[in-house]
Amino acid sequence: MKLHPLSLPYRLLTRSMSLALTLFFVGTTLAGAVESISIGIVLVLVAAGLLVAGLWEVVYYRRFDYVLTDSSLDIDSGVISRRRREIPLRRIQNVDISRNIVQRVLGIALVGFETAGGGETEASLRFVAYDEARRLQREIQRRKRGVADRDEEEEIQPDVLYEIRSPELLLLSAISIEPRVFGLVFFIVPFFTGMNEAFGGLSFLFGLAQLLLSALVLWVASAMVTFARYYDFTLLRVDDELRYERGLLQRYDGSIPLDKIQTLTLQENPLMRLTGYATLSVETAGYAPGQGPSGGSEAAIPLATRERVLRLAHSIESFDDPTFTRPPKRTRRRYIVRYALVVAGLTGLAFAVDWFTGLFEFWYATLALLVLAPVAGQYQWKHRGYYAGENHVQTRNGFWRRRIHVVPYYRVQTVIQRETIFQRRWRLGTVFVDTASSVGFGGQEAHAADIDVNDAGEFRELVRRRLGRQIQERAGRARMRKTEPEQFSSE
Known part of the structure; x- marks a missing residue:
């Protein structure tokens, strides 16, 4: 199948405007520096660049084809070199549709396909009709589920889980x-x-x-x-996937398969905690919140009362209400010392600047921040903790943006214990619970921070044991489902 016919003039217009402005800016800059380059030459170069870009887009449109089969999405593209991609449907995690105002007027949309293990878009269609984009979104999920009859899929009525209210x-x-x-x-x-x-x-x-x-x-x-x-944000549940729609100027339609969700993340800042609000984000193996093509969070709930957020979170994953174990009290002293050292460093910097410039006569005023070090250390310690339930591991970190991560054991990829040179002085360690959506040790993933080194080892081993147990249980259930049809057929 081909891209929408209007995609060619739209791409020509948008690319030509960007290229023309760039070439004109570079050309006028060179004309000011080199006397032999006149404005006329610059305009000729701009026209030649636009001609090449136009021919490129025409060839790109003519050589772009895609086919949705029962098992894969096949895309042929390329202008100079030919590229053929076959993306198995089972690897597609998210199918996202985006449209700006001009695209909505033209009736076209951009479709992005995210796959497991990829932080970037695996493939995209720029651009197809909006109805075709929605068809691809539905068909991919239907064929992944193995639904043979399309009418059976159409009978499934969406369940509205959340609609953002004006307040x-x-x-x-x-x-x-x-x-x-x-x-x-x-x-x-x-x-x-x-x-x-x-x-x-x-x-x-x-x-x-x-x-x-x-x-x-x-x-x-x-x-x-x-x-x-987040204007007109709506979250729907259709069979075994979540679908969200949002956006005023740029409209997004996304799908999140429930069986691909790696982590649930409950987020709160101090004002949210004071007013009883929270947000809920989901992470899939395709990307974590904020990494998707929407440029923002693929949030399940951008903002709602904490009770409402917890209800939806429990409808996605049935996890225990946690009783978090905080780090040992000596960790609080470590935080206080660390903040005091930061204040000392700022004071030293202010003194150095005043020594050379004389701009900070009262450079020692920053020492007044020392009174805040015990308060900051107390709150950082208070809002950290971990909990190992029967089926999920949960961690809590952060004060200004507190995050509670909920991770099913069977989604865990690796469990890593890390001890920095500073932690070893306090006999502390941090345990990272890595999933397919984690992006490294940047503080965004689930982790039990600054806990006793012995507790860290026990926590790491506990998560590993329960991970192995859940994998065995799920494998056993899969074998039972596989043998049941064979028993019925033999009878």
């Missing part, structure tokens, strides 16, 4: 921090710098007003981005 969307927008909006600083600071010089003696007050106004602009921009991202 929740506004609250989420108000308390969310979007890192991408911090690029506005490069536009805000130069704007105020020129005005600051005109205020003379009032420069300090103007600088304070500049700081407050910049923070307000960044907060409003972050709220607008979050509002547009």
Whole structure:
């Protein structure tokens, strides 16, 4: 099958505009540096570049084909070199559909296919009709389940698990921090710098007003981005998969197979804990939250009351209510010492700057932060812990963004105990519970941090034993299901 006919002019227009601006900028820069290069030559180069790009897109469209079979998705593509990909359906974890405003007007969509073990998109169709995108999404899941009759699939009615409410969307927008909006600083600071010089003696007050106004602009921009991202968020359950839809300007439709979920993550910041709200994210072997093509979190619930979040989490995975074991109390002393050393380092830096520049007359004022070191150490210790239930292992970490990870034992890939040189002085260790969606030791994966080194060894072995037990139990059930049809047929 071919891409949608409108994909060719759309790709031509978007790629041509980007290429033309780049070539024109580079050409005018060279024209200013080299006298022999005139604006006319620059325009000729831009026109030649656009012609090559146009021919490239035409050949790309003509040579792109895809076929959905009963067992795989086959894609043939390539302009200079031919590339043939055969993606087994069993490896496809997520099928995501995205559409911006122009694409929605044209009736086309981008379809991304994520596979197990890949942090990036395995393949994408740019672009097909929206109806075709939804058909591919449904057909892939239907064929993975082995449903032979399409009518049987169509009889399954979706169950609405969650719809974001207006108060929740506004609250989420108000308390969310979007890192991408911090690029506005490069536009805000130069704007105020020129005005600051005109205020003379009032420069300090103007600088304070500049700081407050910049923070307000960044907060409003972050709220607008979050509002547009999670507008009309809806989570559905269709048989054995989750489907979500969201977005105001950029619309996303995604599918999350329940049997591919690796980890559930409950997240809360201090304001959420104070008001009784939380978020729930799911991780599959394709990618963890925030790594998907949507650019944001593939959240099961972006924001809801904690009770509502727990109900949905239990409907996905039936896990025990945990009683977390905190790290030993000497860990709290370690945190206090660490924060005190950070304050000492800041004081030393301020002293060095004042020594060479004289800008920080009261460089020792940073020592006042030492009174906060015991408070910070207490809260970091308080919000850490681990729990090993019968079927799931759970860990808790973080104060400003507390994360509770829930991992079924059979999803565990490896269990790793690590002891840094500083931890060994306190006889402490950290146990990482690695799944197929984990992205390394960056603090985002499930881990029991800074626990007694003996407890770490026992916890590691306990997780390994229960992992082996669950794998054996699941293998036994699979053999029983396989032999049941043979018994019936023999009778």
